[in-house]
Amino acid sequence: MKKIALGEQGLVVPVVGLGCMGMSEFYGKHNQKDNLTVLDRAVELGCTFWDSADMYGPFTNEELLGKALVGQRDKITLATKFGITRGKQGEWLGVNGHPDYVKASCEASLKRLNTDYIDIYYQHRIDPNVPIEDTVGAMGDLVKEGKVRYLGLSEADPEQIKRAHQVHPISALQTEYSLWSRDVEENILPTIRELGIGFVAYSPMGRGFLSGTINQRSDLQEGDWRLENPRFEQVAMQKNRVLLNTINNIAKNSEYTSAQISLAWLLSRGEDIGIIPGTKQIEYLEQNWLSQQVKLSKQELNSLNQLSDKHVIAGPRY
Numbered sequence: 001m002k003k004i005a006l007g008e009q010g011l012v013v014p015v016v017g018l019g020c021m022g023m024s025e026f027y028g029k030h031n032q033k034d035n036l037t038v039l040d041r042a043v044e045l046g047c048t049f050w051d052s053a054d055m056y057g058p059f060t061n062e063e064l065l066g067k068a069l070v071g072q073r074d075k076i077t078l079a080t081k082f083g084i085t086r087g088k089q090g091e092w093l094g095v096n097g098h099p100d101y102v103k104a105s106c107e108a109s110l111k112r113l114n115t116d117y118i119d120i121y122y123q124h125r126i127d128p129n130v131p132i133e134d135t136v137g138a139m140g141d142l143v144k145e146g147k148v149r150y151l152g153l154s155e156a157d158p159e160q161i162k163r164a165h166q167v168h169p170i171s172a173l174q175t176e177y178s179l180w181s182r183d184v185e186e187n188i189l190p191t192i193r194e195l196g197i198g199f200v201a202y203s204p205m206g207r208g209f210l211s212g213t214i215n216q217r218s219d220l221q222e223g224d225w226r227l228e229n230p231r232f233e234q235v236a237m238q239k240n241r242v243l244l245n246t247i248n249n250i251a252k253n254s255e256y257t258s259a260q261i262s263l264a265w266l267l268s269r270g271e272d273i274g275i276i277p278g279t280k281q282i283e284y285l286e287q288n289w290l291s292q293q294v295k296l297s298k299q300e301l302n303s304l305n306q307l308s309d310k311h312v313i314a315g316p317r318y
């Protein structure tokens with residue numbers, strides 16, 4: 001199992017973690033019993049870098065992890081997030097980076113997670129109405145109080161990352177990165193590398209598309225959030241198949257699945273990049289875990305790189 005350092009503050013995590021979002025919301029049906037079985041299997045494998053957020057569910061994803069953590073908290077590097085506010089019925093209430101809100105959110109997350117510390121606490125989205133210095137100042141207080149070990153940001157721009165890092169060292173930036181979302185390569189990755197901040201790639205499987213198992217809208221269950229995502233409109237899916245055909249062909253000529261090829265490409269992009277593929281299924285979890293062993297040839301890497309360099313992806317990320 002490969003581990004990587006995220007940032008320069010001493011945080012070391014398995015390079016392949018587990019995104020837990022879909023266990024509670026967004027990607028079709030789910031149930032707690034199966035989720036707990038997947039989480040237990042993850043511990044057995046050593047896939048112990050778990051990613052949650054208070055807004056997943058909302059709130060129920062942290063409660064789920066709280067149950068899974070009983071008796072094994074010390075084995076897990078637990079990441080959660082605050083800042084996208086939602087009501088109990090799931091309604092969206094905007095972003096909030098106010099210092100009082102940061103502290104109240106952390107208390108609520110600790111309770112739901114059934115723990116007295118969070119390993120990585122991320123600001124989920126930057127609040128345009130609160131100076132990032134104020135938000136990160138409050139997050140830094142949580143570190144001093146021992147409630148949080150390391151700080152992270154999600155979807156921040158280079159300027160915001162630099163400002164935040166001056167207030168308190170940031171260990172990880174979590175942002176979307178995959179074969180169909182490479183925009184971080186231009187400005188974000190150079191910024192975090194200059195500052196010594198680690199990178200956690202979310203939606204590394206293109207929300208499932210890059211596994212080659214979602215070929216049309218009818219492959220998604222009713223109510224699946226992706227049916228509202230521009231990249232999962234039928235025309236966009238058809239256009240983006242160019243990318244998929246290449247991944248599928250590489251997989252066909254190897255012992256690996258398309259999902260593993262997509263993740264292995266991402267892992268080839270740097271020793272400082274961790275991935276958190278999300279799944280509710282043991283079979284997928286095991287496959288994703290083994291993606292760290294896939295060796296892509298120079299030729300395969302070239303064709304994947306060139307493809308997404310040249311091919312314009314249809315549909316924005318959100």
Ligand SMILES: NC(=O)c1ccc[n+]([C@@H]2O[C@H](COP(=O)([O-])OP(=O)(O)OC[C@H]3O[C@@H](n4cnc5c(N)ncnc54)[C@H](OP(=O)(O)O)[C@@H]3O)[C@@H](O)[C@H]2O)c1
Nearest residue numbers: 019020021202203204205206207208211259277278279280
């Ligand atoms: N910071 C942010 O704003 C943000 C935003 C989005 C996500 N995230 C985090 O990132 C994590 C991962 O991202 P994600 O869940 O959005 O997308 P993802 O990991 O790119 O894709 C998840 C989807 O791929 C499917 N899948 C996973 N492994 C597979 C395999 N080996 N073969 C075939 N299909 C496979 C899953 O199916 P099943 O569900 O059927 O297993 C699920 O539908 C989330 O869980 C969350 O923790 C963060």
